[in-house]
Amino acid sequence: MRMDLSRFFTHLILLLLVVVWTLPTLGLLVSSVRDKDQLSVSGWWSALTTTERTDQARTGTADIQVQENGQYVISGDLFDGDAAGREIQFFGVTNNTYNDNKAGDTITLKNGTALTVNADGSYRWVSDEPFETSRGQRVLYIAATPPRFTLENYEEVLESEGIGRSFINSFTVTIPATIIPILIAAFAAYALAWMQFPGRGILVALVVGLLVVPLQMSLIPILRLYNGVMPLFGAESKSYLGIWLAHTGFGLPLAIYLLRNYMASLPKEIMESARMDGASHFNIFTTMVLPLSFPALASFAIFQFLWVWNDLLVATVFLGNNDRQLVLTGRLRELIGSRGDNWEILTSGAFISIIVPLIVFFALQRYFVRGLLAGSVKGG
Amino acid sequence: MIAQILSATQTVILGVAACVIYFWGANWVLDRLLGGENATPNRENRRAAIRPWVFLFPALFFLSLYLIYPVFETFRLSFYNASGAEFVGISNFVWALGDPNFQQSVFNNLLWLIVVPSCATAFGLVIAVMADKLWWGNIAKSLIFLPMAISFIGASVIWKFVYDYRSGDSEQIGILNAIVQGLGFEPQVWIQIPFWNNFFLMAILIWIQTGFAMVILSAALRGIPEETLEAARIDGANDVQIFFNIMIPQIFPTILVVWTTITILVLKVFDIVLAMTNGQWDTQVLANLMFDWMVRGVDFGRSSTIALVIMIAVLPIMIWNIRQASKEEGTR
Numbered sequence: 103m104r105m106d107l108s109r110f111f112t113h114l115i116l117l118l119l120v121v122v123w124t125l126p127t128l129g130l131l132v133s134s135v136r137d138k139d140q141l142s143v144s145g146w147w148s149a150l151t152t153t154e155r156t157d158q159a160r161t162g163t164a165d166i167q168v169q170e171n172g173q174y175v176i177s178g179d180l181f182d183g184d185a186a187g188r189e190i191q192f193f194g195v196t197n198n199t200y201n202d203n204k205a206g207d208t209i210t211l212k213n214g215t216a217l218t219v220n221a222d223g224s225y226r227w228v229s230d231e232p233f234e235t236s237r238g239q240r241v242l243y244i245a246a247t248p249p250r251f252t253l254e255n256y257e258e259v260l261e262s263e264g265i266g267r268s269f270i271n272s273f274t275v276t277i278p279a280t281i282i283p284i285l286i287a288a289f290a291a292y293a294l295a296w297m298q299f300p301g302r303g304i305l306v307a308l309v310v311g312l313l314v315v316p317l318q319m320s321l322i323p324i325l326r327l328y329n330g331v332m333p334l335f336g337a338e339s340k341s342y343l344g345i346w347l348a349h350t351g352f353g354l355p356l357a358i359y360l361l362r363n364y365m366a367s368l369p370k371e372i373m374e375s376a377r378m379d380g381a382s383h384f385n386i387f388t389t390m391v392l393p394l395s396f397p398a399l400a401s402f403a404i405f406q407f408l409w410v411w412n413d414l415l416v417a418t419v420f421l422g423n424n425d426r427q428l429v430l431t432g433r434l435r436e437l438i439g440s441r442g443d444n445w446e447i448l449t450s451g452a453f454i455s456i457i458v459p460l461i462v463f464f465a466l467q468r469y470f471v472r473g474l475l476a477g478s479v480k481g482g
Numbered sequence: 483m484i485a486q487i488l489s490a491t492q493t494v495i496l497g498v499a500a501c502v503i504y505f506w507g508a509n510w511v512l513d514r515l516l517g518g519e520n521a522t523p524n525r526e527n528r529r530a531a532i533r534p535w536v537f538l539f540p541a542l543f544f545l546s547l548y549l550i551y552p553v554f555e556t557f558r559l560s561f562y563n564a565s566g567a568e569f570v571g572i573s574n575f576v577w578a579l580g581d582p583n584f585q586q587s588v589f590n591n592l593l594w595l596i597v598v599p600s601c602a603t604a605f606g607l608v609i610a611v612m613a614d615k616l617w618w619g620n621i622a623k624s625l626i627f628l629p630m631a632i633s634f635i636g637a638s639v640i641w642k643f644v645y646d647y648r649s650g651d652s653e654q655i656g657i658l659n660a661i662v663q664g665l666g667f668e669p670q671v672w673i674q675i676p677f678w679n680n681f682f683l684m685a686i687l688i689w690i691q692t693g694f695a696m697v698i699l700s701a702a703l704r705g706i707p708e709e710t711l712e713a714a715r716i717d718g719a720n721d722v723q724i725f726f727n728i729m730i731p732q733i734f735p736t737i738l739v740v741w742t743t744i745t746i747l748v749l750k751v752f753d754i755v756l757a758m759t760n761g762q763w764d765t766q767v768l769a770n771l772m773f774d775w776m777v778r779g780v781d782f783g784r785s786s787t788i789a790l791v792i793m794i795a796v797l798p799i800m801i802w803n804i805r806q807a808s809k810e811e812g813t814r
Contacts, residue, residue, distance in 0.1 A: 109615075119622075123692070127632075145657065278493040314796050319790075320553075325776075326782070351545065435635055463630070
């Protein structure tokens with residue numbers, strides 16, 4: 103019995119933790135597909151329920167009045183033809199009385215005219231005298247609004263907020279910055295794992311040390327270097343080339359470290375017998391070690407991809423903030439500043455920026471975990 | 483846009499081709515000059531001595547240019563003025579010590595260093611232990627691991643929405659305030675409450691890093707021999723005793739690795755503070771202060787000084803890591 107109870111609590115606590123860890127992301131996803139007017143007035147957890155919302159509209163003006171049986175009538179639709187499933191429940195013309203009158207009722211206004219508002223939004227305003235109003239009558243109402251889900255938010259961020267452009271930019275930065283370091287690191291890792299030469303131990307220690315050097319140390323010198331050197335070649339100092347090379351440099355310690363550990367664990371016998379047969383290091387590397395190291399190469403590639411895609415610091419410093427080159431993280435940061443209250447923009451923009459890493463992550467989780475286990479001395 | 487995609491593809495092809503040409507070419511040259519018909523025992527030795535450096539050269543070049551040289555250059559710049567042209571002695575350090583923002587950042591960084599690694603490691607450990615016992619443990623682990631894939635800036639948007647505050651009578655759309663209100667308390671502007679707001683920012687990094695701690699620790703836990711646990715159970719130890727007296731001592735080295743890894747990350751993360759508060763309401767940290775002085779203040783001397791402080795904080799862990807690695811190297 104005691105065992106059962108502790109088991110029950112294990113289930114309960116873990117479930118609670120999973121909920122806490124998942125809800126924030128779920129909230130983002132749900133909010134990003136909600137109607138933006140609903141999003142701003144009700145919590146995302148109530149997205150599926152019909153909400154009651156207070157709103158107001160104006161009736162038509164004297165211009166559209168018609169004469170019926172000796173009376174003057176203005177009629178029309180408070181929703182202006184766009185009911186979107188809304189149903190009026192209560193209405194009124196002053197702030198104090200708008201929740202007193204049920205839809206379908208007829209109320210008498212101060213000037214003796216009679217106003218009827220129906221649930222579907224249609225209204226009929228009747229007077230014995232000709233109307234003279236040039237602004238129409240303000241009508242406040244409470245409408246039941248059904249939940250509405252839409253992809254409009256995504257359309258908007260992709261087209262008018264520049265997220266679409268940034269999406270391409272992020273790929274432009276990420277793909278070369280992921281592929282180029284791999285080959286460079288693989289050769290170095292092989293040398294550090296299987297070749298005998300003086301200074302090898304020091305180089306391994308150096309790589310381990312460089313794993314944890316904060317990026318902050320590199321930014322200013324490299325920035326100054328780019329500012330000085332790039333113009334000599336007729337290039338801009340903030341260019342894709344600059345960021346590709348920078349990410350290559352910053353990614354190398356982890357790449358060498360991961361690959362060297364993996365290669366060093368390959369069976370010694372194969373190497374030795376291949377050496378006996380007269381195969382050169384170059385041949386052993388290209389025909390045996392490189393194919394065998396595929397899991398480690400994949401681990402690093404996933405790491406580097408996620409790290410470069412999610413990076414804001416290097417992108418801001420070496421690519422700048424101009425609209426043409428802004429990557430997703432930079433764009434998102436800009437949107438937080440400029441559209442901080444437009445949650446429909448922020449949530450859909452953020453979701454677009456995290457969807458690619460999530461796909462990579464779920465599809466290749468096995469390799470990612472293996473890389474984490476092998477490289478866990480690095481801090482991010 | 484098409485041009486951009488083409489240029490990126492071109493870079494990949496060019497980069498890979500350059501690597502292949504270099505490695506293959508250098509190897510060919512080496513064999514041609516010192517091998518084949520020209521081979522003598524002496525030359526054979528020289529060839530064997532040169533080849534590792536052929537393999538290593540590109541990597542060493544990038545490491546030197548992008549990581550090693552900058553460390554020395556940043557050190558030098560921290561003694562120079564804003565533009566890096568004029569030597570100013572230790573005045574940047576004097577400025578830092580007297581600057582309230584710097585002091586605030588050091589204080590906040592210490593808080594982060596205490597809270598984030600300990601909470602992330604503790605949560606990760608507890609989740610790893612619990613998940614291994616339950617049939618749906620793997621699903622739970624995947625879900626808790628998921629934030630690892632999300633950028634700090636994306637995570638900041640997610641949590642900004644959690645902490646959202648609506649003034650007046652409007653309905654709260656941030657889940658935290660909705661819960662607080664549901665329990666009968668006043669909604670708060672969470673990220674503007676001095677001191678405590680630091681913890682709301684730390685929650686974001688804990689949320690991201692717990693998955694990391696969990697995965698590493700879970701693997702370590704699986705390494706504990708089943709017989710050890712079985713023996714403890716036979717001796718009548720309960721789950722809590724097993725956890726504290728068997729599991730934790732057994733995986734302690736791994737806990738240390740996780741702890742130090744997250745510690746280093748904490749020192750480098752600036753995105754969260756930048757996106758949530760940009761250091762307002764007493765939440766500044768060193769990494770964001772450095773970024774601010776570099777990008778907005780354009781003062782290379784001061785930002786170098788701050789970067790150097792971060793580097794010094796990382797140094798003990800770096801030395802410890804190098805020692806561990808050298809020890810392993812020695813046994814190989």
